[in-house]
Amino acid sequence: MAIPRLCLKLTAAAGPFLLIASIDAVVLDIDVFNFRVWEAVASCKMFSGPFYPYIHIRKLEVGDLAHHTGYEVPKQVEWYTDAYGFRNIPSDTLVHDLVLVGDSNVVGCASSQQETLAAQIQHDTGIRTYSYAPQIDFSFFLRDPLLVNLKPRVVVYSITERYLGEHLAKTPPISAPPRMPPGLPIKRWLEQFAAWRHAAVFVDRFLKLSILHYCRARVAATNSPGIQPSVAPKVLTLEGQKALHESDTADIDQIVAVITSYSAYMDGMRIQLIFMPIPNKETIFSGQLGDSSPPELIPEVVRRLRNKGVMAIDLQKPFMKATASGKLLYHLDDSHWNSQGISLAAFQLAQVLPRLSNILKPQTGETQ
């Protein structure tokens, strides 16, 4: 009697909280407690990809820098995810001539499906483009069996400037074939089955405890991390002046060495790598943050890579020029680029791609 009594009491104690979490996971819409789509569809542990597969969602969302404040700017966005949990419209064929590997800017955080970089490139050039993002760790992409199925001719590795120092400068150059992530094949196999996917989404949503995090955020009034500059109060940034620092020579050397090793590795697979780092919002608005000269990390890295024969695109110069002419390339209330910034990046990439016309052929078919 004692043990059943204990179990009953433990159930009664934990029950209401577990019930609330279950109601959130089963009954409520996936995005009830989120101000944007990202957290609503991001996979916690249960899936191989970054997001839940086969999602189609429309939401009025706000930016990551000013949510729950008077500076938030609502925008209607639409998201699709494919069978692998990446932000692509599901397609019958997996073969894509161009694959984008990158961070949340490549995902198109704060942008709608048609505005994403992959969609823009495909629209501008006709080349079938796959978005393999967010994935800052390029070696993970190299280990993923999906790379073989995608059969890309060109891979564009595009991460935000802040990750060059935070991630790439601390990454060793690749030398041997990387090992496959453990558990990935099993997860991919299970994700073929709709019943598994639905059950996994329930478990994942339960584990995410969105309602709990929402309540904690409201209690703590942690509304937004956006930093307002003194000169232009509406242009919020993530780090403000902290992002405006020059990098160590050693870090630049390491970044160049790592990208060069990736390029050499891809050459061995007969795939062309293009490195296209995305400037921080702080860099483009450095004048308004009290610092007249922007950091030179991206131009320096691109210059050195080109000297080593690696294809690299400098977005900083065209971005600075466009901003100086009055264009707004980033969302006001978000750390990510907007459709104008994405268009400009797609245009810069499209300028380079004709050089690879011998390996790339425009395809007709579904747009992103």
Add this chain to the structure above:
Amino acid sequence: MIFNSLQFLVFFPVVTSLFYVLPHQFRWALLLVASSIFYMAFIPWYILILVFTILVDYAAGLLIGSCQGNHRKLLILTGSIFTNVGTLFVFKYYNFLNENLTQLAQVLDWNYTAAGMQLALPIGLSFHTFQAMSYTIEVYRGNQKAERHLGIYALYVMFYPQLVAGPIERPQNLLHQLREPHSFAYSNVAKGLRQMAWGLFKKMVIADRLAEFVDVVFDDPSKFHGTTIALASLAFAIQIYCDFSGYSDIAIGSAETMGFKLMRNFKNPYFSESLSDFWKRWHISLSTWFKDYLYIPLGGNRVSLPRWYSNLIIVFAVSGLWHGANWTFVVWGLINGIYVIIETGLLQHFPALSSGSAATRPLWRPIKVLATFALTCIAWIFFRARNLQDAFTAIGNLFTAATANETMTLLVHWSMVESLFLIGGVGMLFVVEYNLGDRNFGEFLHGKPLLYRWCYYYYLIAAVLLFGKFDEAQFIYFQF
């Protein structure tokens, strides 16, 4: 592995369930394996240090127990204590001594060039070392028979509930419990879980939240003044009590779920009416350890007055040093020693101070409690400060005026809801602890009306979930 972690949330029910499922003769092995896993979650290879000291003290206990001559027994005991203190010295105090000798050498123009050591402090070293020493000392004194079962002895040293932060148990209390069978008793499990819930509330909701304010002030006290320093000292007094007693509650509670009774470590210390009384209620396991194994062997108070005072100073200074390798801890200990000496002297010469006059008697107890609390808060400044300079800066700035702006810029760490909850939580903490008397929280709720108990349960769970400080990294892609 720490108590307020997801790992422990899985570890604890699994181990406790297996404990009751397994036959009695295998339980010691289960607990030993579990304790090893618990310990190795920190730095795995450090378990070798624990194994070394366990083997040395196990052998010492057997040798002392079988020895005939007192001289030989003393020699073996000395070797055992030397090994334990030596281990403690190498990992905890070597760099402190080295830094001080280097500074002294610079002043005296000596040629001193010993290198420091880059060794992380093994978790719980100070606690299990003292617990092991109490075993060999009690065997030497004839109060405890030497434990022949190596596994049981090893479990005595590394029993996971009290391995990391005490209570520092005595062999007379714990060893026999490790041998005895423990049947499942609903009341033990219920009391243990209540105690753990209370401990988690104190640690995660109150202590860790107050630390946000305290850390800002004590990281650079030169920037703060007057009421801000006073508030930070008060907050630290509550933080350290909730942190330490909360951990003890979780330790005692988790042991009680398996039927083990560990000693009580805190007994409403902030309701003490004198500093001597405070030291009978604060970290009881440590203060009794020092009393039994240092103070009394030095002669205690059965010596001349100057010798008695020096005994007190020695014990409090060593106790301070035990807490950490920094002069601030030593000074904290000395201050408390001086407090006790002055208090004892005053009470000897002015006995009316103890009970007050007829007119003031009703208020005298609260006045004594507040005065004792205030004095401990001042001493805590030294305990918390990073160095002596910061401590003296804080003390000096305590008597200057703070600006409202200064205090408000700190309080923005918390939202209005958090601030109100914290104030309410601290108030509730003191009310509950005052009403506990000689009981712990698990016993306190036992026998209370159903609604009363369940309100507490839901309150504690909701408080930990909503206000508890978890290890949340700032990650922009997990914003709510």
